[in-house]
Amino acid sequence: SSDVKSKLKDAELLKTDCFVGGEWTGAESGETMPVYNPATNEVVANVPVGGAKETSRAISAAADAFPGWKAKTAKERGSILRKWYDLVVEASDDISSIMTAECGKPFAEAKAECVGGAGSIEWFAEEGRRIQGDVLETVNPSIRFLTTKSPVGVVGAITPWNFPMSMITRKVSPALAAGCTVVLKPAEVTPLTALSLAELGRRAGIPAGVLNIVVGDAPAIGDTLIASDTVRKIGFTGSTGVGKKLAAGAADTVKRVSLELGGNAPFIIFDDADVETAAQMTVSSAFRNAGQTCICANRIFVQEGIRSQFVEAITAVVNGLKLGSGFDEGVTMGPLISPKQRDRVHELVKEAVSKGAKPTTGGGIPNLGGKLDQGYFMQPTVLDNATLDMKVYKEEIFGPAMPIITFKQDKDAIKMANDTEYGLAAYFWTKDLARAFKAAEQLDYGMVGINEQAITSEIAPFGGIKHSGVGRENSKYGLEEFLQLKTLVMGVGYNKTL
Amino acid sequence: SSDVKSKLKDAELLKTDCFVGGEWTGAESGETMPVYNPATNEVVANVPVGGAKETSRAISAAADAFPGWKAKTAKERGSILRKWYDLVVEASDDISSIMTAECGKPFAEAKAECVGGAGSIEWFAEEGRRIQGDVLETVNPSIRFLTTKSPVGVVGAITPWNFPMSMITRKVSPALAAGCTVVLKPAEVTPLTALSLAELGRRAGIPAGVLNIVVGDAPAIGDTLIASDTVRKIGFTGSTGVGKKLAAGAADTVKRVSLELGGNAPFIIFDDADVETAAQMTVSSAFRNAGQTCICANRIFVQEGIRSQFVEAITAVVNGLKLGSGFDEGVTMGPLISPKQRDRVHELVKEAVSKGAKPTTGGGIPNLGGKLDQGYFMQPTVLDNATLDMKVYKEEIFGPAMPIITFKQDKDAIKMANDTEYGLAAYFWTKDLARAFKAAEQLDYGMVGINEQAITSEIAPFGGIKHSGVGRENSKYGLEEFLQLKTLVMGVGYNKTL
Amino acid sequence: SSDVKSKLKDAELLKTDCFVGGEWTGAESGETMPVYNPATNEVVANVPVGGAKETSRAISAAADAFPGWKAKTAKERGSILRKWYDLVVEASDDISSIMTAECGKPFAEAKAECVGGAGSIEWFAEEGRRIQGDVLETVNPSIRFLTTKSPVGVVGAITPWNFPMSMITRKVSPALAAGCTVVLKPAEVTPLTALSLAELGRRAGIPAGVLNIVVGDAPAIGDTLIASDTVRKIGFTGSTGVGKKLAAGAADTVKRVSLELGGNAPFIIFDDADVETAAQMTVSSAFRNAGQTCICANRIFVQEGIRSQFVEAITAVVNGLKLGSGFDEGVTMGPLISPKQRDRVHELVKEAVSKGAKPTTGGGIPNLGGKLDQGYFMQPTVLDNATLDMKVYKEEIFGPAMPIITFKQDKDAIKMANDTEYGLAAYFWTKDLARAFKAAEQLDYGMVGINEQAITSEIAPFGGIKHSGVGRENSKYGLEEFLQLKTLVMGVGYNKTL
Amino acid sequence: SSDVKSKLKDAELLKTDCFVGGEWTGAESGETMPVYNPATNEVVANVPVGGAKETSRAISAAADAFPGWKAKTAKERGSILRKWYDLVVEASDDISSIMTAECGKPFAEAKAECVGGAGSIEWFAEEGRRIQGDVLETVNPSIRFLTTKSPVGVVGAITPWNFPMSMITRKVSPALAAGCTVVLKPAEVTPLTALSLAELGRRAGIPAGVLNIVVGDAPAIGDTLIASDTVRKIGFTGSTGVGKKLAAGAADTVKRVSLELGGNAPFIIFDDADVETAAQMTVSSAFRNAGQTCICANRIFVQEGIRSQFVEAITAVVNGLKLGSGFDEGVTMGPLISPKQRDRVHELVKEAVSKGAKPTTGGGIPNLGGKLDQGYFMQPTVLDNATLDMKVYKEEIFGPAMPIITFKQDKDAIKMANDTEYGLAAYFWTKDLARAFKAAEQLDYGMVGINEQAITSEIAPFGGIKHSGVGRENSKYGLEEFLQLKTLVMGVGYNKTL
CATH class of the missing domain: 3.40.309.10 (Aldehyde Dehydrogenase; Chain A, domain 2)
Structure with a gap:
């Protein structure tokens, strides 16, 4: 890893551990696995082989952190996200170097992904403050109808290797903005970009347990996330095959699922x-x-x-x-x-x-x-x-x-x-x-x-239909995925003085 | 069935067949099954034992009818739904009698359900015209970003016996308003109310194939709906156990699913x-x-x-x-x-x-x-x-x-x-x-x-969280379940004269 | 007027009085003025020369009716408007004949205006139920922020002769749907179409005083509407010159004004x-x-x-x-x-x-x-x-x-x-x-x-900028003109048990 | 003014000129007038007596800057506003000192106003990106209906002395976010706070001419703003009497007006x-x-x-x-x-x-x-x-x-x-x-x-009814005041190949 590290202005961004409950931590087993540079087949770094145990701990940490994070105002959460955005923009050269090293894409493409990926953080930092319920026109003079929106709870995010950063910020930023806490499983071949984001998030003031990352044994981590009744929502980007399995598995705990799957x-x-x-x-x-x-x-x-x-x-x-x-x-x-x-x-x-x-x-x-x-x-x-x-x-x-x-x-x-x-x-x-x-x-x-191929932007809903998935990321719609609606029906007929 | 028939002003509303592609039809096997009055254990009527074959035909009919129904304007669809609403209101005594006979609830409760159930038809007749996409504030002067919403396609609706009417209109009305076509499986013990609704829909001008009903062998019908790749959305109200199975089954065809499950x-x-x-x-x-x-x-x-x-x-x-x-x-x-x-x-x-x-x-x-x-x-x-x-x-x-x-x-x-x-x-x-x-x-x-127990209204989102389900019925949110979003990204930079 | 009357299926639609507080009434002075057929210069009918007195009475009637009309649910108001729409559609031949007689436009054009004009009634009958306030994301855990929308109060509507029907329904329907009551001054040369609408409204169940019409001396009526502090909103379609004067006059009572003025x-x-x-x-x-x-x-x-x-x-x-x-x-x-x-x-x-x-x-x-x-x-x-x-x-x-x-x-x-x-x-x-x-x-x-000249529809915002006016008619925006926003800031910090 | 200057960390924030077209400039006449400290009757500073000429120049500057500012994306404008927000927060001690000196309010109250006033800048920096038109559900298969929103043009803002900062940011921030350019007339007795804001705006990158400030002869400045046909919108906070006069005057050029007037x-x-x-x-x-x-x-x-x-x-x-x-x-x-x-x-x-x-x-x-x-x-x-x-x-x-x-x-x-x-x-x-x-x-x-007296927040609509005004500031509604709606009706029936 010395090779990449030497390219970084801030070498502390090259993290090689899981991030759980605000702590950098190895696998319980002590096992590690290499991350390769696909351009040269060289080892970039070694990371822990996290699995079911580490994931369960991460879920617990997220569950513990949930009430406190939810209780903050959207403005407070937004300020922390904004700070995260600022740090990510500042560190974009380093993040891009890490990304190029583990994913292989040209540095300029990595930089472009950084801009777009940071854009999602900024967007949702702002969007969280705009969550809005309804005061409905009543059908009964003695009743008032309101709706409110609240975070779904602990979110499991599972992201692919082709966009090691932006696929994460599209899921984690709206989840955090909504008041959810997150357990993230980045692609096993590109964990390092994810870990650098977590480090910047930590510096930005995201509280311990609000964002957790488990790297390592993909099936074990994924299965644990899917099986947990504590995890109320899965956001997945990846292959259609895996997506279908996750969705089927999520049914038993009636999780909400959004899937960004394959295309043609x-x-x-x-x-x-x-x-x-x-x-x-x-x-x-x-x-x-x-x-x-x-x-x-x-x-x-x-x-x-x-x-x-x-x-x-x-x-x-x-x-x-x-x-x-x-x-x-x-x-x-x-x-x-x-x-x-x-x-x-x-x-x-x-x-x-x-x-x-x-x-x-x-x-x-x-x-x-x-x-x-x-x-x-x-x-x-x-x-x-x-x-x-x-x-x-x-x-x-x-x-x-x-x-x-x-x-x-x-x-x-x-x-x-x-x-x-x-x-x-x-x-x-x-x-x-x-x-x-x-x-x-x-x-x-x-x-x-x-007449345009650059269709991705933080303002535009991203997602597919048919076997390409359900749900949308980015845009105002991307936040809805992490919110649940509550209908309040208030009887006020007992008051006769007004 | 003479007993119920005699209570009806319009005896033609007591239908005892499947309704597929605009035709009243028995099961291919010719088999029938009894519908009982739970207050007396008497047979109210005999209906066909529809199954996989009938369901497949109904799905085909719905698929065939989809392009034509979708191509109508929302205003045209709304007019037909409005007519349906008018006929249902007019026939509410008869529908209530059928409902009381097969479901057992007091006639006054049946009437109340009719009012609420019809309310959903009226609401979505209007709501369909208000489907709305976005013109987004662009991030690039050479690009215009728009979103549109279109019907998800053929919908499978599976409804319970405790509200033989209103659980149907909550699903069918928004589906139809959105431009979807529907295959409905009513509860096997209360099919007659559903069939009377279909007859009124037919009279109101709902085109052949747009609303289909298969009664009979619940697992066979449900499994066929779930397995079909043509069916793009399942709307289900019923037990948590069945709901979980349906959701798991729907994953393989990446269907959208809304579930209204149990409560406590x-x-x-x-x-x-x-x-x-x-x-x-x-x-x-x-x-x-x-x-x-x-x-x-x-x-x-x-x-x-x-x-x-x-x-x-x-x-x-x-x-x-x-x-x-x-x-x-x-x-x-x-x-x-x-x-x-x-x-x-x-x-x-x-x-x-x-x-x-x-x-x-x-x-x-x-x-x-x-x-x-x-x-x-x-x-x-x-x-x-x-x-x-x-x-x-x-x-x-x-x-x-x-x-x-x-x-x-x-x-x-x-x-x-x-x-x-x-x-x-x-x-x-x-x-x-x-x-x-x-x-x-x-x-x-x-x-x-x-301070109020009557929380249901066509204006108010209905639905649960945790193991009680996903998705909302009624209200403006109830229509979203049947719509899919499309993002349009238009490059206009080639024009240099303006 | 015998000439037009003979063309009507329902001769009772040819009204020739003011309509105030639910009563058909002449001018106090007893004066009348002729309405001419512009194709022949023949007199179609004679109508009262209403003025300041009649307008003041109409304003009072509207003010008296306001609390009761506002207190109805939007659903109740919508049902009455829907009934009005049904009657107008049914009577469209008669309304068109009256319109052609007093305004001169070809009968087919009059019929087309009837369709469009009725469309506004139907639209706002539905739209009124969709008035919606907000539950905002708070900036303080001890405070809840809500907004609600309520009717502005008594509305003065002033309409032109070129669309004797549709310019009225665009203003009156949203006003009524919002819960406002109205004093309408139709163009002095085309009062008869307006009066036929009022008669149909009466039959539809619009309560006395909710919709009032004063015909006659245009400046006197207009000035009285503008000067009244009871009238909280003026909706005007007409010339830019008159519109500017009205707007200036309305300033003294801080009325809200929407103006549809001239074009080029x-x-x-x-x-x-x-x-x-x-x-x-x-x-x-x-x-x-x-x-x-x-x-x-x-x-x-x-x-x-x-x-x-x-x-x-x-x-x-x-x-x-x-x-x-x-x-x-x-x-x-x-x-x-x-x-x-x-x-x-x-x-x-x-x-x-x-x-x-x-x-x-x-x-x-x-x-x-x-x-x-x-x-x-x-x-x-x-x-x-x-x-x-x-x-x-x-x-x-x-x-x-x-x-x-x-x-x-x-x-x-x-x-x-x-x-x-x-x-x-x-x-x-x-x-x-x-x-x-x-x-x-x-x-x-x-x-x-x-690529289209037919730009008017009940769904599409209608209105201009620059000296062509302010405000929009039809569409969802057309209702906003008759609503006022209320911000509710609720302190709930005193409760310490939850 | 040495007294206040000595309290400032950044003495350059105490500006004593008009700000027009990006330049600090005196009155053509060379005349100045004193600004007093109401706690001591001492002179805080002397500022130019701007009038009709200075205002006309400012309007021209704003008109010239309008096309360029409007052509920027909302994201670009938002970034500049965000930068302004950051600088204002940083300089809040200095702004508060200036405010206390000219307005008399306790320093802690001034600081609180700074927080709230900056909050409006941040809010609208974000809100501008969320301006949104509609893709409507068509009533004709050959037509597409869209709406868009665009800035009204040059805005005149007239603000009072009791909140020398926040009344400005509520008007200027949404105007700028919408793409409008502004001529601001702060209260003649509290011009200095306004000028410090302009200096920070300049540093933040608000282009020359986008925000102009004329201080001096209130009636002359106000009359010029009102009379100008270039100014398309007036945002005013002040007395009911003056507000009525402004509204009446604005009618002749069919300006849009929002008024925050008196209360009781x-x-x-x-x-x-x-x-x-x-x-x-x-x-x-x-x-x-x-x-x-x-x-x-x-x-x-x-x-x-x-x-x-x-x-x-x-x-x-x-x-x-x-x-x-x-x-x-x-x-x-x-x-x-x-x-x-x-x-x-x-x-x-x-x-x-x-x-x-x-x-x-x-x-x-x-x-x-x-x-x-x-x-x-x-x-x-x-x-x-x-x-x-x-x-x-x-x-x-x-x-x-x-x-x-x-x-x-x-x-x-x-x-x-x-x-x-x-x-x-x-x-x-x-x-x-x-x-x-x-x-x-x-x-x-x-x-x-x-149960709460602190009802003001950037998220909550602020404004009155009756003689207290029209229009709303802050919140999502506060931006609408600076936007005008355009309806696009697109005929696409000519294409027969699809």
Whole structure:
């Protein structure tokens, strides 16, 4: 870990323990596990193998801290969150270095994630003060109807490795703003970013027990969170498969669950699109974090007339990408998260090619030389002539490959776009007002980008439909997930003097 | 069934078939099953034993009808719902007769349910027009952020026998108002009220396939609804046990689920309460529908100083109740829904007495004479000296028995009130402003009645927390359950002329 | 008046008295004044010359009725309004006949106004139940913050002759839904439609004094309303000049005022517009009610490249219009409201022609023959080559003339469109998404039609900025105008037991 | 001014010029006028006598700055406001010193005002990002209805001397957050606090021209603001008389106006109140800022049974007050703002005594010795036996005197409380839930304190009804005053491919 540590202005941000009840603590067993740099396969740090025991302790700590945290005013909680935001912004270079080291994404992408992730903290610091109940128009002159909103209780947050920071702040910030306390399980391969956030939170004055982090044995931690009746809400981002299991498990304790699961995002380029911009943005979306985001362009639908122009343009853009370590100047794409993941994507590409897809660029595993040859890299790949029977069409690729499919009629594109069990993000390019509204309405997705691939913001609801999940993060809706409604029905008929 | 039919102004409202795709239809097997009058054990009618096949057909019908229904404007849908409301109000005597016949509740209670149930139809007819997305304040001058809300798709509604009408209209009306289509499984012992509603809906112009009803084999129907990937949302009211199973099953298709489950409602009578009114209202709550409601007073906590006065008052009120057939003049309490249910409640009472509880009235099974001796009646029972080790304290009684527990300090009452896995409705009586707010806030329940037991209204969110469920019915929140959010992110930076 | 009466199914709807405190009543002086048919100059009916005395009595009646009406639940008020809506829909043929007779607009236009006007009643019948206060997130654990909304009190409504019905229902329905009582002064030249509405309201169960109408001497009535300290809110639609005077007068009693004043609506036809549709819709807007609406197309800006095509198209559409009595089959344009108004418009046209405008059709006063020669008709007129120095550019035309101005750059059109003190409605035609958003944003108007001229609906806020007014009618915002906010700050710190 | 300057940590905060277009500038005439310390009659500083010319320049500067400020995102504006908030909090000792010097209030009160005033800046910094339009449920499948909200334009803010800071931040912060630019006229006797705020705003990055301040000749500045057609909104806090004139004047340019005018606040002590606490809080309210607040207790209504107890308690509390310079340790009440004001209050007291009121303490002008004998002090005065014919009952006292009136029935108190043309703030003390709700509802006031006198917070709407004003400050409603609504009606029927 000396390697990363040396990059940090504040070396104290590289924490390698669980954080429970305000204390940095190892696993009871004393066991640890390595965290690797996917660009080089080097060990970045060793962290405890937390499990059921550590999770139970964390849940207890969160439960103990709940009444006190809930009793604070939203303004008080907001001030602490605001302080956390300030510290995170200040430390964003360090957080980004830790993130690049354990996740592999280019430093600039890590910085961008820091901005967005901090944005969620700031947003919910403010939003918590705006929680609001209703005074309803009564149906009976002797009764007053009010509603109030209160925190759901202890929250379990389970987050993925592809956005080691922002997936956390989207869940933890609204939970804390609402008055909930949290037990967080970050992805086992990217725990360090999470731990740096906890350290900054501690410095900002988040009281002991309000935010707890258990790293280590993912199934053991997850199962303990799910089984606990104390945990009243699970916020999960990850694969559809795991999400379904969590949701099923949560039923027995009637937990509330929000799930941000997989996607299979269509990109539709209508024939009146600005082709150059569309090509640029398609690549930005498809190969962000080496294609490892749930809202990545997964299937590119190009309208007949502009097809060759678009393929040419996009190939040129992809050819301009530079692979390498996220710390190296000019690098625009890093490795995949693991050899397994890299090989899976490689197989998908080979299957597509075997069925007739033509790579206009990429398609294989690069030789980058030096330490990077131990990294888990894959060439960014454009697959022309993709067809509906290929796995790259049917599955979430989660890697740097993009299949291109041609369509004739507008309706054909919509139909193919909706031909998936997923419903997270869809995108299209057109300049036509009516086409824009109608296509947006007909796409069965939770988010629709129109002439734009950067659809994420703290102000905008993020989330999917169908098998891509339930619930929304960020925006005013993201807070509702952590609140429960109470209806007050007050009889005042006994007073006869007024 | 001639008996009920003869009470109806419009005999055509007594339907005895499934309603699928706009057609009245039997089970494919041709099998039927009887519906009993719980006051006399007589058969009211025979209905088909629908199952997986009928449910699958109904789901298909709903899926086919969905695009057309969704494409109507909310105003058009609202007009049809309004017409339905008008017809239901007009037919309320007949609906009430059918309800009393199959469910046993006094006719006046059935009428009251009709008013409330129709109220939900009217409310959502109006509310559908008020669905509203957002135009958000952008974070980027080249982007416009909008959100829209659209219907989730085909909805499965599963409803209980204790409110054969209103539990349906709370789910079906918002679903329809939102643009969803519905497959409804009413309780197998009270299908007839549901079918009369469908007939009125048909007359009101609800298009074929938009509302479907399958009656019969409850597990087969429920399992089919849960397993279907076409069904995107389940609205369930019923037992906590069944609800948990449904929620677990729904996870595999990432369905949205709202659950209104069991309760164990505390009634706290603080020492500054108006004792007479509190006693009256406690009985109204505890013994409505013979104690078979999920928000019934289940545990009565009386503050020391007013205990004897309260027990005396409440005993007097209970002694004034009259058991009998819901059709008979002056009857204020009917039978339980089944012999099994009656015997279960009787056992609970006996267990309490064996542990020291003293019935001040009731306690056994009455002899009412004539046909009623075949009915499933139980005496309304007040159990003084109840203690925390009794089942009547720990379990949902769902019958006409109420345990009375004494407390000293305010905090003791709150603590005992919260000492349950349930969190549906709680009630208390006090005239003190601060006590009212603080007690309401400290009670971990979804609904709190203060000096009032009639907490249900179309305007007020209904639903629980903890193991009493997730989601809300009625009110503006009740519509949200059937809507999904879409975020539109529109790039407009390409235009440089403005 | 026999002439109109004979057209009515329900002759009792032709009322010719003031309506005060639930009674039909003449002026104290016994004086009456005639109401003319502008198509023939015949007298339709004679109505009382109400003035200060009648208005004071009406204000008193409204004040007396206020506490009782306010004390009803919103649901009760909504039911009465709903009944009113039903009766108005039922009587819409009769109301339309009365309207055509006194206002001159084609019967089909009158019917359309009836639909829209009734729509406001229905909307606010529903909306009143949705009035909602807030339970705020406290800043002090010992304090609870609530807000509530209550009716402002007695409302004075002053309405114009160009929409004798819908301008009334937009004001009276929300006022009544909010719990206010009303004194209405309809335009002196079109009182009969208003009186028919009052009669239907009476039948619907609006209690005596809740809705009062005074017809007659406009300045005397208006001054009395404005001077009264009992009247807490004025809702006015009319000329900018009168509106300013009313607002100034209202200051002395700190009344709330909403004003819907004049407009000078630009219609911009961008070069990617669908020219035929744009031409059709421009005529629909410009010559609805013979050009006498505040949101009429007043200035047509056509982008250079499509100018000749557009002028040709629009001239053809205008040539297809048929002038005549609103009762006659096929008539699509009626007379102006008065000879004075007709002459004013004629002068505007002549001034434009003298400065170089070229009429491609119309331009003068038609000879229609028979009784119609006594009517106040003007030919629908298209003025090509209009320039910025003409009065038709600078003033609100309020008659059937439309000046056409050519522009080159998008920005030029926006600049000219905003070059007026008015800010009511603007319109433009384009298919481009970005142009649509940016032009809409840059137009300083309260309402913007994009590819659409029919911008009025009960769901959509109606109102202007700049010298076109303050406040909004219809929509959820239209109710706010009649509500006042109350902040409740409740100290609950004295209770120490919870 | 050396005296105040010496108290400041940052002497640069004592500005003595107008602030226009980002520049500190004198009057064109070169004229200046003194600002006095009301505790000693010493000159604190000399400031320019700005008038029509300076105001016109400020309006131009604001108009020039408007497009740029509006074009920033709400997030950008919010960041600048946040920075301003941070600087104000940091400088709060200095601001408070300036405030005490020119306004006379005790330093601790000045500090409290600083906290509250800064709170408005923070609140609106956040609130601006939450401005939100609507996507409405269409009534026509070919049309989309949206609403947006945009800043009204240049705002004129006119503020009083009794809260030299918080009355400014309540207006300026929401205006700036909304995207408006501002010309502020602070009270002529307390300009220095305003100028210090401007200096901090400048440092925080508020661009030149966005916030302008003109000090000097009040009528000339006010008239210019009112007459200008560029100024689209006036936010005023001050006397009812001036407010009415401003509103009347604003009508000619159809400005939007919000007015926070005078009050005549009733304090009702019901017989179940906590008398000691009520007495404490009554004094806190009545004699804050020496009784010079618009929400001061003006009339004390005590229920018969607790009258003598209450009078005794309140007299004791008042006797504990200490008069003197706001800078002196332990001082709890300062001088009035001017000799004229002091004499007016003295006259009111004398008139009351002449009609039978009995001062239980105070009643005259104190001899405080030293420099303070030149100050404008008045003894805090309790007037027992007050009656309804006294001016202290009928008028806003605005000084340290409180008349006490006894009542029998609850309804009597409500009736007397409402017996005034004012409707700003009312207060009452009771522990009864129903009495609390019903009294709150029956009091015709914009704000109601229940067991609490500290009713002001950035989260709570502040404002009155009747002759106390229109509009609300602070809270989410406070931003609406600076926004105008735009309805977008988009025709999308031309597209037939989707």
